[in-house]
């Protein structure tokens with residue numbers, strides 16, 4: 255039974271990925287700041303910005319995961335001029351450095367074993383930038399670049415690394431945005447697929463990337479957004 259470890263797996267997209275992995279017969283563990291309750295998988299407490307807590311959690315897990323999903327992430331909206339260096343560093347520490355720390359700790363064992371897969375959860379915000387999204391944008395674009403590097407450095411040892419970039423998802427950290435019916439309609443109307451995405455859309459994409467049929471995909475950022483990122487020119491008035 256393959257072992258999947260999902261960071262930030264107590265809520266939102268991470269919990270959906272854990273559920274999907276569990277349904278597909280994986281042994282599942284999630285790592286989050288607080289314990290996940292009433293779930294049929296292991297819950298590890300750790301902070302991706304605190305390497306000692308990650309080492310302790312991996313020791314408690316007692317095995318090298320076959321699949322690591324670096325999903326823990328936070329967003330903070332503010333214009334660059336209003337953002338302090340400390341706030342910028344905090345977002346980067348969780349979204350980018352945290353994923354690096356976790357991947358580095360787990361990949362050592364994967365490389366030794368000669369197999370494994372790391373999926374980094376990025377965002378369309380790192381591909382199509384917009385004002386006010388500040389450190390989130392740079393951390394997610396950085397994570398996409400880091401994914402390519404992981405694939406190149408660890409690929410020869412049988413370890414794959416890919417990214418999934420969600421967009422327009424009605425769930426997780428975006429739940430609040432879609433409480434407003436008018437915002438829902440405006441946003442889903444801008445998506446070529448004419449709907450918002452679900453947490454399950456992302457979970458399916460992550461788990462498909464880990465399937466045998468996707469075994470030659472390495473260093474790729476899979477955009478799961480109903481087509482909106484590529485449709486940016488359709489949103490610009492012609493006259």
Ligand SMILES: NC(=O)c1ccc[n+]([C@@H]2O[C@H](COP(=O)([O-])OP(=O)(O)OC[C@H]3O[C@@H](n4cnc5c(N)ncnc54)[C@H](O)[C@@H]3O)[C@@H](O)[C@H]2O)c1
Nearest residue numbers: 262265266267287301302325326327377420423426427428
């Ligand atoms: N929901 C969306 O619309 C959307 C879109 C694009 C990308 N994403 C990405 O998906 C991932 C999951 O986000 P979500 O929407 O489920 O948000 P969420 O806020 O529901 O879940 C994030 C999880 O990460 C955990 N976390 C935060 N800081 C942590 C830390 N230092 N150490 C360990 N865990 C930590 C939180 O406790 C939480 O359980 C994030 O990387 C996010 O950037 C989400």
